[in-house]
Amino acid sequence: MLxxxxxxLVYRLAWTVVGAWGALTAIFLAYALTPDxxxxxxxxxxxxxxxxxxxxxxxxxxYLSWVESLVTLDLGxxxxxxxxxxxxxxxxxxxxxxxxxxxxxxxxxxxGVGTYVAMNPESRLLRAVKGASYLGFAVPTFVxxxxxxxxxxxxxxxxxxxxxxxxAVFTGRNLGALxxxxxxxxxxxxxxxxxxxxxxxxxxxxxxxxxxxxxxGADTTDFARHVLKNAASSxxxxxxxxxxxxxxxxxxxxxxxxxxxxxxxxxxxGIENRDAGVLLATTIFPILLxxxxxxxxxxxxxxxxxxxxxxx
Numbered sequence: 001m002l003x004x005x006x007x008x009l010v011y012r013l014a015w016t017v018v019g020a021w022g023a024l025t026a027i028f029l030a031y032a033l034t035p036d037x038x039x040x041x042x043x044x045x046x047x048x049x050x051x052x053x054x055x056x057x058x059x060x061x062x063y064l065s066w067v068e069s070l071v072t073l074d075l076g077x078x079x080x081x082x083x084x085x086x087x088x089x090x091x092x093x094x095x096x097x098x099x100x101x102x103x104x105x106x107x108x109x110x111x112g113v114g115t116y117v118a119m120n121p122e123s124r125l126l127r128a129v130k131g132a133s134y135l136g137f138a139v140p141t142f143v144x145x146x147x148x149x150x151x152x153x154x155x156x157x158x159x160x161x162x163x164x165x166x167x168a169v170f171t172g173r174n175l176g177a178l179x180x181x182x183x184x185x186x187x188x189x190x191x192x193x194x195x196x197x198x199x200x201x202x203x204x205x206x207x208x209x210x211x212x213x214x215x216x217g218a219d220t221t222d223f224a225r226h227v228l229k230n231a232a233s234s235x236x237x238x239x240x241x242x243x244x245x246x247x248x249x250x251x252x253x254x255x256x257x258x259x260x261x262x263x264x265x266x267x268x269x270g271i272e273n274r275d276a277g278v279l280l281a282t283t284i285f286p287i288l289l290x291x292x293x294x295x296x297x298x299x300x301x302x303x304x305x306x307x308x309x310x311x312x
Contacts, residue, residue: 012295013295016292016294016295020287020291024284025063027279027283027287028066033059053079054276070280075277075281078275078277079274079277084277084281087266088282090169092263092285094163094169094178094260094261095260095262095263095264097169097175097178098178098179098181099182099185101186102182102185105186105190106185106188106189107189107193109190109193110190110192110193111193111197111228111235113125113194113197114194114195114196114197114201115197115201115224115227118198118202118205118227119201119205129198132191133192135191141250144184145181145184145253145257145258146257148184149258162177162259163178163258163260164177177260181254181258185250185254189242193235196235197235201227207230248286252267263282266282267282267283
């Protein structure tokens with residue numbers, strides 16, 4: 001069994017590397033083969049514009065140079081001459097300050113409450129969970145963010161909740177400015193976690209082993225532990241798939257609306273400025289995170305669900 005597990009890990013690791021290379025190559029080609037109107041609308045500065053974006057080099061040379069920089073972890077510089085590694089580190093720090101608490105809260109509350117209402121279908125909390133999940137699915141992120149922004153400014157008279165890039169990140173002003181983006185992100189993730197945890201738990205509660213637990217007189221804690229253990233693989237898969245949408249869509253929308261100079265804003269500016277270095281750097285980490293998450297998910301399956309090991 002140990003040999004099979006090692007072989008499986010090597011197999012999944014190899015596919016993770018191939019998948020990362022394929023995804024990043026597709027992003028590079030999509031960027032490189034898409035016409036850039038900016039190079040034709042500039043007068044006098046078109047040559048500098050092309051040189052800053054390496055348009056004056058053959059496509060193959062640009063690709064090989066990018067692969068080399070990726071392997072050597074040399075992210076290069078932005079079109080403004082700033083080191084991408086430093087810019088990315090600063091932006092990621094800002095985003096993680098509200099992203100991590102939002103993810104932790106959404107997963108903890110969503111899985112806990114979703115499992116509880118599944119085990120207690122007559123609870124009044126069930127209606128609230130369904131209503132919250134439907135509302136979270138129905139309201140687009142940009143609408144929720146814009147409504148919260150207007151409510152804070154007009155309704156609560158909060159005029160100083162905007163982020164100040166000139167100030168340090170760990171100041172009261174800037175940390176307070178991250179509360180509203182974190183709230184929007186928490187609600188967005190919580191709706192998915194609530195709905196999926198509740199439906200997954202309901203399905204598991206109909207399994208044969210649940211009837212066995214009831215017949216043996218197991219208490220509520222044992223029920224919850226077994227339900228969560230059996231639902232863990234599906235919830236883990238959902239978590240990583242949702243994280244992709246969060247990094248590429250929700251974070252961008254929230255940060256642009258609230259003026260947060262984080263990862264999403266950096267990605268948006270990279271697309272807007274046709275900055276290949278920034279664009280590729282900001283897409284590398286979410287893709288690698290998802291692929292690594294899928295790898296960890298497959299490895300965890302063997303420990304969470306013994307049937308996976310038996311099937312292999």
